Amino acid sequence: MDHLEGYERVAVVTGxxxxxxxxxxxxxxxxxxxxxxxxxxxxxxxxxxxxxxSNYKERAMFLQMDVSNICQIRESINTIITQWKRxxxxxxxxxxxxETSIEDIEEHEWDRIIDVNLKxxxxxxxxVIDVMKKQKWGRIINMSSFGGQVGPLTSGAHYCASKAGQLxxxxxxxxxxxxxxxxxxxxxxxxxxxxxMDRIEPGKLAKMVEGIPIGRVGEDLEVAELVxxxxxxxxxxxxxxxxxxxxxxxxx
Ligand SMILES: NC(=O)c1ccc[n+]([C@@H]2O[C@H](COP(=O)([O-])OP(=O)(O)OC[C@H]3O[C@@H](n4cnc5c(N)ncnc54)[C@H](O)[C@@H]3O)[C@@H](O)[C@H]2O)c1
Numbered sequence: 001m002d003h004l005e006g007y008e009r010v011a012v013v014t015g016x017x018x019x020x021x022x023x024x025x026x027x028x029x030x031x032x033x034x035x036x037x038x039x040x041x042x043x044x045x046x047x048x049x050x051x052x053x054s055n056y057k058e059r060a061m062f063l064q065m066d067v068s069n070i071c072q073i074r075e076s077i078n079t080i081i082t083q084w085k086r087x088x089x090x091x092x093x094x095x096x097x098x099e100t101s102i103e104d105i106e107e108h109e110w111d112r113i114i115d116v117n118l119k120x121x122x123x124x125x126x127x128v129i130d131v132m133k134k135q136k137w138g139r140i141i142n143m144s145s146f147g148g149q150v151g152p153l154t155s156g157a158h159y160c161a162s163k164a165g166q167l168x169x170x171x172x173x174x175x176x177x178x179x180x181x182x183x184x185x186x187x188x189x190x191x192x193x194x195x196x197m198d199r200i201e202p203g204k205l206a207k208m209v210e211g212i213p214i215g216r217v218g219e220d221l222e223v224a225e226l227v228x229x230x231x232x233x234x235x236x237x238x239x240x241x242x243x244x245x246x247x248x249x250x251x252x
Pocket of ligand 1: 014015016017018019020021038039040041065066067068093094095096097116143144145146188189190191192193194195196197
C-alpha cells in the first residue's frame with residue numbers, strides 16, 4: 001500500500017535543490033508522497049518553492065540547512081516530526097566532489113568532503129531510526145558512487161573514500177535494522193547529467209563517455225526511477241545492497 005490510512009508516506013531528500021536530489025524529490029511528489037526538500041542553497045530552494053503548483057505545495061516542505069551540521073540535522077528531524085508526524089523514506093543524496101590530486105589535498109578540503117558526504121549520511125540515518133522503528137517501516141537510500149567502488153573516473157581520493165564509506169554504512173545499518181521493517185540500500189551512479197557534471201572539463205568528459213559501454217551519459221530521471229523502486233512497498237526484501245547505474249562501466 002503506497003497510501004497509509006488517511007495520510008501519505010513522508011520522504012526526506014537531502015541535496016534536493018538541483019541535480020539527482022531534485023529529480024528524486026519531484027518523482028516522489030508525483031508518486032503522492034509528502035516530500036521534504038533539504039539543501040544548503042537557500043536561493044535555489046526559494047525559487048523551487050515559488051515555482052510549485054498549489055496541489056504540490058501542501059505536500060512539499062523546504063528546509064535550508066547544512067547536512068554536515070549535526071545540530072541542524074536534529075532540528076530538521078524535529079521540525080518534520082512536529083509537522084508531519086512521521087518519516088518513512090530518507091534519501092542521503094547531498095554530496096560535494098573535488099578532483100584535487102593526492103599530493104594537493106589539504107586537511108580542510110579532506111574534512112569538508114568527508115563531513116558533507118559521509119558524516120551526514122551517518123547522523124541523518126541515526127536520527128531517523130527511532131521514528132522508523134516505531135512505524136515498523138522505513139527506507140534509507142544512500143547515494144554513493146562508482147568512485148566508491150572502483151576508484152576515480154575524475155574525482156579525488158577524499159571523494160572516493162567518502163563514497164566507499166557510505167557503502168560500508170549501508171551494510172552496517174541494513175544489518176542492524178533488518179528486523180524492524182527498515183531497509184537500507186545504496187545507489188552507485190557514474191556519469192549522470194546534473195549541474196555537478198557541468199564542472200567537468202569538456203575534453204575529459206568526452207573521453208569518459210568513450211569508455212562507457214552504453215555510449216552516453218545517464219539522465220537524472222533514470223536514477224530517480226531506481227530510487228523510487230527502492231523506496232517502494234515492493235522492495236521490502238532488498239537490503240544492504242548496492243545498485244550500479246553506470247552505463248556498463250562496472251559489470252560484476
Ligand atoms: N552526477 C553524477 O554523475 C554522480 C555520480 C556519482 C555519484 N553522484 C552523487 O549523487 C549525489 C548528487 O549529485 P549531483 O550530481 O546531483 O550533484 P549537484 O552538485 O548537482 O547537487 C548536489 C546538491 O547538494 C547540495 N548540497 C551540497 N552540499 C550540501 C550541504 N552541506 N548541505 C545540504 N545540501 C548540500 C547542493 O546545494 C546541490 O543542490 C552526490 O552525492 C554525488 O556524489 C553523482
